[in-house]
Amino acid sequence: MPKGFRKQIKLTSQHVGVERRQELLDDIADSNGFLPQGVGIKDMDVTFVDFVKEKLKIEIDGEQVPVIFLTIQRYTDFTKIWKFVDEYKNIKMPFITVVRKPDIQKGTNQAGLANIPGHQHWSYYKVPTNDGARIGMDIYKIPQPTAVDITYEVRFFSNKMSDVNVIHNKVQREFNAIQSYIYPKGHPMPVTLPTVTDESNVEDFENRRFYIQAFEMLLAGYILDEEDFVVQPTINRAMVLSEIAVDPSDNQITGNQNTRTPVIRNQGSVIIRNSVGNLIVITNCNTSYVVGNTQIINSGATFSISVPATSGYTLENIINYDSDGSPVLTPAMVGFTATTCEPVTITNSGATYSVTVVSGGLLVLPNIEVTDSDGSTYFQPSVTDVVCTPQVQEMFIQFGFLIGDDQTGDLTIDADNAGTFTSTSDDGSSGTITFSINSGAFAAFVNPTVLGIGDTIAANRTITTGLGFAKITGTYV
Amino acid sequence: MARPNKIVPIKRNSMFFSQEDYELEVSLGRESLEGDGAFTIVLYRIDRIMTIADEYGESRKGEVVYKIPIELNVMPILDESENMTFNATAGTLRDEQDGNIMFVVYQAHLTELDVEITYGDYVGYMVDETSMRFYSVTNPNYKNYDNPHTIMGYKAAYRVIKCAPVDENEFTSE
Numbered sequence: 001m002p003k004g005f006r007k008q009i010k011l012t013s014q015h016v017g018v019e020r021r022q023e024l025l026d027d028i029a030d031s032n033g034f035l036p037q038g039v040g041i042k043d044m045d046v047t048f049v050d051f052v053k054e055k056l057k058i059e060i061d062g063e064q065v066p067v068i069f070l071t072i073q074r075y076t077d078f079t080k081i082w083k084f085v086d087e088y089k090n091i092k093m094p095f096i097t098v099v100r101k102p103d104i105q106k107g108t109n110q111a112g113l114a115n116i117p118g119h120q121h122w123s124y125y126k127v128p129t130n131d132g133a134r135i136g137m138d139i140y141k142i143p144q145p146t147a148v149d150i151t152y153e154v155r156f157f158s159n160k161m162s163d164v165n166v167i168h169n170k171v172q173r174e175f176n177a178i179q180s181y182i183y184p185k186g187h188p189m190p191v192t193l194p195t196v197t198d199e200s201n202v203e204d205f206e207n208r209r210f211y212i213q214a215f216e217m218l219l220a221g222y223i224l225d226e227e228d229f230v231v232q233p234t235i236n237r238a239m240v241l242s243e244i245a246v247d248p249s250d251n252q253i254t255g256n257q258n259t260r261t262p263v264i265r266n267q268g269s270v271i272i273r274n275s276v277g278n279l280i281v282i283t284n285c286n287t288s289y290v291v292g293n294t295q296i297i298n299s300g301a302t303f304s305i306s307v308p309a310t311s312g313y314t315l316e317n318i319i320n321y322d323s324d325g326s327p328v329l330t331p332a333m334v335g336f337t338a339t340t341c342e343p344v345t346i347t348n349s350g351a352t353y354s355v356t357v358v359s360g361g362l363l364v365l366p367n368i369e370v371t372d373s374d375g376s377t378y379f380q381p382s383v384t385d386v387v388c389t390p391q392v393q394e395m396f397i398q399f400g401f402l403i404g405d406d407q408t409g410d411l412t413i414d415a416d417n418a419g420t421f422t423s424t425s426d427d428g429s430s431g432t433i434t435f436s437i438n439s440g441a442f443a444a445f446v447n448p449t450v451l452g453i454g455d456t457i458a459a460n461r462t463i464t465t466g467l468g469f470a471k472i473t474g475t476y477v
Numbered sequence: 478m479a480r481p482n483k484i485v486p487i488k489r490n491s492m493f494f495s496q497e498d499y500e501l502e503v504s505l506g507r508e509s510l511e512g513d514g515a516f517t518i519v520l521y522r523i524d525r526i527m528t529i530a531d532e533y534g535e536s537r538k539g540e541v542v543y544k545i546p547i548e549l550n551v552m553p554i555l556d557e558s559e560n561m562t563f564n565a566t567a568g569t570l571r572d573e574q575d576g577n578i579m580f581v582v583y584q585a586h587l588t589e590l591d592v593e594i595t596y597g598d599y600v601g602y603m604v605d606e607t608s609m610r611f612y613s614v615t616n617p618n619y620k621n622y623d624n625p626h627t628i629m630g631y632k633a634a635y636r637v638i639k640c641a642p643v644d645e646n647e648f649t650s651e
Contacts, residue, residue, distance in 0.1 A: 061537060061646075070569035077571050086645060087608070090572050091563075093644055099564055157563055159644055161533040199565075206615045208574055208642050212563075 027186035034125045034140050037185040038226030041150065044219060045069070045100055047184040048152055051191070052098055055174050056154070058166050060094055065156075065167075067096045093210060094158035096167075100150060107147025109189070109220040115144045121230050129233070141230040145222035152217045155199070159210040171196070171215055182219070189221040323359075390477045395419055399459035401430060401468040408470075410439065410456040421449045421474030431462030433470045445472065487632060494629050502628045506635070507583050511550035518580055519609070520547045520592065521599040521650060538646045543599070546650070547592055551580035551638075553602060575642035578602060578612050583635045584621070599648050600640055611648050612640035 015023050028036045049069045058065050068080045068091075081091045121141035129136045156167040171193065174180050179190040199212040272280040272289060283289045293306040296313060307313045315332035322328055323338045330336050341359035348354075357363045365382035372378070373391035380386070397417055399408045411417075424445040426433045434442035435457055437449070442460045449472070451457060459470040487496070510516075527542035556576025563570040578600070587593065594617045601609040616639040618626075628634050 068570065070564060072568060074571070077569060081570070088573065090574075091570065093646055097564055097570055099569060153564075153566075155564065159647060160535050160537070162531050162535065206639060206641055207577065208644075210644070 024188065027183070027188075029186075034127055035226070035229050036124070036142065036224065037187075038229075039185045039187050039222070039224050041104065041148070041221075041223065043184040044150060044182070044189065044221045047182045048100075048150075048191070048217075048219060049098055051180070051182045052096065052154055055180065056096070056167070056170050058170055060158075060160075060163050060166060065094050065096055067098060069098045069100075094156065094160070094163050097153075097155045097157070099153045099155070101153065103151075105149040105151070107149045107220060107222060109145075109147035109149075109222050115146065119143055119228075121228075137234050139232045139234050141232055142224065143228045145224045147220070147222045150219040150221055152219065154215040154217055156213045156215075157210060161211070164211050164213055167213060168196075184221070187222070187224070189219060192218045192220070194218050392475050392477055394473070395476050396471055396473040397421075397457070398469055398471045401459075401461055401464070401470070403466055404464050406462070406464045407460045408458050410436075410458045413451045413455045413457065414453055418451055418453050418455075419474045419476030421445075421451065421472040422447050423474075424470065424472045426461075426470045427468040429463060429466055430468035430470065434460045435470075435472070436460065448474070489631055490629050494631055499628055499631050499634075503583065503585055503634050507550075507586065510552050510581070510583065511586065514550075514552060516551055516553050516580075517548050517603075518551050518553060518578075519601040519603075519650075520549055520594060521601065521648075522547070522592070522595065523598055536647075538649060539651060541599075541648050543650075546601075547590060549580075549582055549590075549592070550586060551582045553578055553580040555602070575610060575612075577615075577642070578610075578640045580638050580640075581635050582638060584633060587636075594636075594638055599643065599650070600638075601650060609650070611643050611645075611650065613643045613648070615639050615641045 014020075025036075030037045049067065053067045056067075066081075066084050070077065070080070078085075078089065081095075082089075084091050084095060086092055121143050123139050124142045125140040127138045127140060129138050156164070158164060158167075175193040179192045181188050181190055183189070193215060195216045197214045197216070199214050201207070201209060201212070269282050269284055270289075271282050272291075274280055280291065281289060291309040294309050295304060295306050297304040305313070317329045318332050320328045320330055320336040320338070323341045328336065343356050343358045345354060345356050346363060346365075355363060367379040368382055368386075369377055369379055370386050370388075373388045395417060397411065399411070401408065424433065424435075433445070435445055435449075436442045436459075437451075438456050442458075457472075461468060461470065521543040524542045524544050528536055529540040529542070530536050555578050558576050559574045561572050561574050562568050563572055580600075582594075594614060596614055596617055598614045598617075599611055600614065601611050603609050618636040618638055621633040621636045624630060626633050626635060626637070
């Protein structure tokens with residue numbers, strides 16, 4: 001091939017310098033208006049995936065290697081790979097995956113410089129306007145774009161070293177000038193290749209093995225939100241016609257009726273503001289305006305009064321009450337401090353406890369110690385009723401049997417032996433012991449047996465050969 | 478392994494075990510495994526001369542040439558498939574990976590067929606009437622003279638072959 005032979009001829013001339021810069025601006029401009037196209041994170045994601053599909057496109061064994069953009073929703077996995085799966089729904093190698101790291105970092109698109117504070121807008125385009133009466137200019141303003149760094153993890157999966165060579169050849173050639181560019185909505189944004197790592201699982205030779213080449217690609221992009229665009233009307237040119245009446249008879253103003261002195265009448269308006277500059281009304285010149293009343297209201301809205309504007313109003317005194325209940329009058333809007341109370345002496349009814357408490361002080365009465373009926377002690381708060389627990393005492397009634405006697409006489413219960421009886425015992429040689437309550441039939445002892453004052457009880461035995469006794473034991477309160 | 482130029486009779490356990498006992502045990506085991514079990518795998522031995530390989534020694538689908546497939550009577554042990562993801566860090570792109578397969582084959586069976594299983598050979602296992610899964614031999618277990626692989630410590634009787642699953646773009650027996 002002869003020297004200087006051109007293999008590729010550019011049929012269209014390439015712009016350079018100012019023309020190229022204008023071309024870039026035209027690329028990002030919205031074809032339907034004067035503003036640029038907004039660009040968001042989703043636009044960058046979509047464009048980046050297209051970049052991988054087009055710029056890193058490789059074919060192996062006559063088939064294009066699929067590029068799959070993955071997120072965490074499980075169903076999307078299969079939605080995106082179903083064309084490339086085997087009969088067991090597993091994706092077939094080789095393939096490329098793109099995963100965007102969800103964390104968006106502060107951007108370096110402006111070489112790491114921060115934006116000007118205040119979310120200011122900057123003039124982007126001037127558009128002439130003409131509404132029929134005015135000729136003016138609208139300024140289209142846009143904010144400073146927000147720089148963001150987005151990291152994409154592009155992984156290549158294959159089980160052939162020659163396939164690995166193909167993808168590395170493609171990637172390294174694409175990034176041999178440090179960076180490549182993508183154009184989301186026409187905005188040029190650089191993509192760099194910070195790291196390339198090998199994640200192949202080839203260590204475990206007793207399992208399935210394949211190569212994973214991970215390319216971490218950093219997109220230095222920016223966000224430009226169309227919602228932040230502003231159209232601001234600015235310069236207007238209007239023709240203002242003013243009528244000037246000439247009144248030669250008006251000598252009160254000019255003082256010279258013989259000359260044709262011009263008099264300007266009823267021209268313009270009068271702006272009425274209050275003392276702090278608030279606009280009250282705009283009225284015509286030479287017309288009167290009555291300023292309305294002023295409403296005076298206290299903070300709780302319990303007092304209100306209307307007074308003529310600019311006239312004074314004296315607030316009445318207010319009544320305060322001192323600590324001893326006496327009223328004290330003070331001017332409105334003036335603070336009041338009550339006098340301090342005398343110390344208070346607190347004592348119990350037996351005068352065994354006495355404490356002096358200063359005004360505003362807090363006294364917590366001490367607990368009292370209570371001794372219960374069984375001798376135990378406990379503490380409880382002062383000035384509360386004390387209820388003691390009744391004491392339970394043990395008691396018994398013993399019946400004696402003489403030789404030959406099988407039955408005792410009736411014992412009438414009185415205050416000394418009334419109670420609740422829960423067990424019985426005997427001498428052991430009197431056979432079966434039974435009891436008769438209130439002259440009833442003799443029966444075995446019932447646990448419990450309650451005997452009140454006036455009740456009668458008698459005992460009976462079946463063996464009468466010797467002296468004996470029967471005993472019932474219980475408690476009383 | 479040093480090989481003496483003479484045959485040395487094995488006299489281990491001679492008080493209660495002999496070559497006849499060993500052969501009886503092997504025949505009983507084979508009867509159970511090959512007759513009763515009747516599990517089979519197909520062994521595809523790679524023809525390392527005819528197979529087409531690139532500069533890395535790797536072959537693509539259709540480039541692997543294998544010798545006449547041989548059906549072996551074995552006792553297969555298939556591991557459970559594993560639910561994994563290709564993107565481990567992001568947890569995406571699910572892949573239900575075949576579990577490994579391990580099979581027991583009697584050395585006597587291989588000797589009868591005059592077959593040797595080599596590291597890297599492929600085996601196929603019919604999972605149903607129409608589907609065969611393919612595996613690559615990761616451990617042909619040449620050294621099978623450890624205690625568990627012998628009968629009463631007398632002599633090795635069988636081999637336990639370990640295999641890992643392979644992708645379809647590597648080998649499909651086509």
